[in-house]
Amino acid sequence: xxxxxxxxxxxxxxxxxxxxxxxxxxxxxxxxxxxxxxxxxxxxxxxxxxxxxxxxxxxxxxxxxxxxxxxxxxxxxxxxxxxxxxxx
Numbered sequence: 214x215x216x217x218x219x220x221x222x223x224x225x226x227x228x229x230x231x232x233x234x235x236x237x238x239x240x241x242x243x244x245x246x247x248x249x250x251x252x253x254x255x256x257x258x259x260x261x262x263x264x265x266x267x268x269x270x271x272x273x274x275x276x277x278x279x280x281x282x283x284x285x286x287x288x289x290x291x292x293x294x295x296x297x298x299x300x301x
Contacts, residue, residue, distance in 0.1 A: 216261035220245060224253035226266065232287040233267050237297065238276045245270065248283070 221244040225231040231247035238244075244255070245263050264271060273291060276282060282291045 216264070217259050219257040220260050220263060221255045222258050222263055223247055223249075223255050224251055225249060226263075227256050227258065229266065233263075233270055234285070234287075235281070235283045236270065236273050236276060236291075237281045238278050239297075240278055243274070243276075 219242075221242050223231075223244075223246045225247040226233055226245055231249065233245045233247065235246040235248045236243060237246070242257075243260070246255075260274075267287070269287065273282060277296075279297045281294045281297055283294050284291050
């Protein structure tokens, strides 16, 4: 079940200190990040816990592998930034 599959989440989101503003989908995981610097390592947590914190990310689960999307605030639209394997 996808909801119980663990995904990468930064410590600021895990501690509910910041909003999810950056999502990266790799071959294996989604990474849900705030976009700020961290002292702590990211954690692996079930996707359903991330969705409970921010239900607005549900539609980003359709993001293609190896892509990154970002938004300025939780009220803003997501913007596709790049394919993480594309050449410059």
